[in-house]
Amino acid sequence: MSDPAVTVEVRDAHVSYRVFEEPAMGLKQGFARGRMRRQYRMIPAVQGVTLDLFERETLGLIGPNGAGKSTLLAAMTGLLPLRSGSIRGRSRPSLLGVSSVLRPALSGRRNILIGGLALGFTRAEVERRMDEIIDFAGLRADIDRPMRTYSSGMRARLRFAIATARIPEILLIDEVLTVGDEEFRRLAAERIDDVRSASGSVVLVTHNMNEIRRFCDRVVWLDEGRIRAVGDPAEIVDSYLAAPSHNSR
Amino acid sequence: MSTEAVDGSGSSSSEDAPVRPLIDLTSRPTARSYLREAWRRREFAIVVPAQDLRAQNMDTTLGQLWHLVNPALLVGVYFLVFGVIIDTRRGVDNFLGFLIVGVVLFHLTQRVTLEASTSITQNMGLIRSIQFPRILLPAASVNGQTAAFVPALALAILAVLATGELPTLRWLVLPAVLAAQFAFNFGTALLVARIGTTLPDLRQILPHLFRLLFYGSGVIFSVDAFVQSAAWRRAFALNPLYDVITCARWCLLGEPVDLWVVAGLVTWCIVMPAIGFWVFHRSEQRLGA
CATH class of the missing domain: 1.10.8 (Helicase, Ruva Protein; domain 3)
Structure with missing residues (x-):
């Protein structure tokens, strides 16, 4: 097909992480209980996300806190292991976090x-x-x-x-632009353009809908680890803001 | 709003001749490509410790001179106490030279290990901002502490000459001994850097471990003179620092060396980097989390 080339390919990705059910143990408690390993539950953070990232694209990633946005980025850089599924890409993405x-x-x-x-x-x-x-x-x-x-x-x-x-080929930005002023945002836009004009891709995680409207070509709405909607930024942002479950910030 | 863009168009574009094949992003790079990448960025492990060393004593009166004064004091204190105040012999011809060689080499491994144990945790900002082979961080610790050790080594050699030793052909073997120690230190650095990320308590434990090791390494006494049983003496060869120090003393002072000790040193300088790299590399990706 004549689609633009894929830079990152996420297939049915599942990521879980541990949530400990008891506070960290010192040696004393450890001995008292006869074990050092704490009890934990596996919390599914990303549950079956399938997604393609294309050349020259800026993809926005939105969703309420705990939707799995940052977890997905971490999995894309290999910082968190997948429980199942696969993530493949042209090169290792650069993750820029707070x-x-x-x-x-x-x-x-x-x-x-x-x-x-x-x-x-x-x-x-x-x-x-x-x-x-x-x-x-x-x-x-x-x-x-x-x-x-x-x-x-x-x-x-x-x-x-x-x-x-x-200039990274795949740039993942996690809530970084929020702290800067307008001048910084202008420069960031410049760098995002640099990445795109070098046939790269950018993923932008933010709670700021203006950033989404301004920078992104396409938006993914994550909710409880699943993709709830994908598409045109204006359209998705509107329905995201209108959703009752969403606490506007 | 719907999900049409993601799955629908996504699956169609997967196989048509991409510019480059996609690589698996969730698995770690092979040891070879990892090392190649680290080597490409080796300048990091040289420039960064150099800067740190320079920054270290910026707020002191003597400033950069401390890099020379500090090891001079280390050697000087032992010189004073054991050479002038208590004139000890204990079955060694040149006890002062014997002592200084031991102290300086022991100190090197101790400093490298302590520094490396926090090399990951101290650089979280860098780790979370930039993707690079994390092995560069403990490598920087090793390089920095080794560079800082050079004046101490020079002073130790001066002290050996001052106590009446003359250079012999054996001195030419010293670089090989030091290279073996460097390899051992490097492996240890990787291991403690890794352990230090999950067990920050290591920083508190290590000084005590080294104090214990200090007595087991024959730094301040001759094991041969104190331990009668040959079997027990052989057990000392299991201690890598004892091996390093004993071999260095053989080079500089002509002290006797057991073949077991040489075998111990050769084994350690191969096994330790292998263990350290294996441990470090297999959890590399989790170091930032």
Whole structure:
């Protein structure tokens, strides 16, 4: 068929994880009960998702808290094992999530160097791109301050700038844009375009429906680990917001 | 709104000649491609520890000089206590040289292990932001601590010369002994980095483990002089640090070395990296979670 090429192919993916039914045990309780292993239940987080991600596409992933959005992204990067089903892709996706900082004690500049080397740049390549990355992060004035002195928006910008310094083929963004300002969102849009124009794909998880409308070509609505609807962003967002089960934020 | 776009069009596009074949994203890369990828990014494991070492003493008066002063103090204290204050012999010709070689080499493995045990947990921010072979993190610990150890080694060799030893052909074997220790340290680093992610208590346990090991490694006494039974002496060969230290003393001081000790060292420097890599690689993907 004449479909655009698939970059990630998710087939009937099931992911469960453990929820412990008792608090973490110290040695004392462990001995008292004669075991260290805690009792747990397997909670199904993703239950049979089938999905294709195409070249040059930005896919939005929406759903209430606990719908399995982040779990699905983690499974796509191989961070969580599948219980059944399969996920195949052209290359390992880069997952960008909300986390603290790279190296809080080091300056923004040093963090760029470290991140760049982890991405597989040589030192010389990082140095050559340094100014570009600093400008992208919009941190020219603050780049030599320790990263722990940055605001959460500045941290998010810097991490985004570093993680996308090498344009990934498959970029998964989990609630990252929410913390940035309008300028950051504009730059993020630029990077998302870079990924797409290099025949890549982007998956965007967010609770912000404006981001969905603005960035996405297609939206998947996840609910309790299953796909509830897929399609045109405007249409899906409307019915998502209208759904009684959904708590608007 | 409906589900037409996802399954309907998805299944049709699966087999028509894609640019590149799709790879399974849920399984870990093979050991070979994993190592190749890590090697490609080896600069990380060199530049990052260099930066950390530089950042370490930034707030002190002596600054970068500490990288030399610290090992000098380590060697100096033993020199003072055992060379000047208590002049001990205990069946060793050059006890001071004997002691310093032991202390410095033991210290290296201890530092590498302690540092590596937190190498994953301390870098969660990096792990969660960027996909890269996590083996680079313990590798950075090993490289950093090994680099920081070079001045101490130089001082130890100076101390050996100062106590009346002359270089012999045996000294040429020392690099091989140190390479074996490096390999052993690397394997240990991978193992403790992995254990440290599920058992953060390891950081508290390790110093005590090393204190125990210190006495079992003949760092401050000659095992040959204290242990009469040959069978028991052979048991010491099971201790990798005893093997390293004894072989290094053979090189620098001409102390006797048992064949069992050499065999122990050779075995450890092969087995430990293999164990460490196996353990680390098989849980690589879970390290970020």
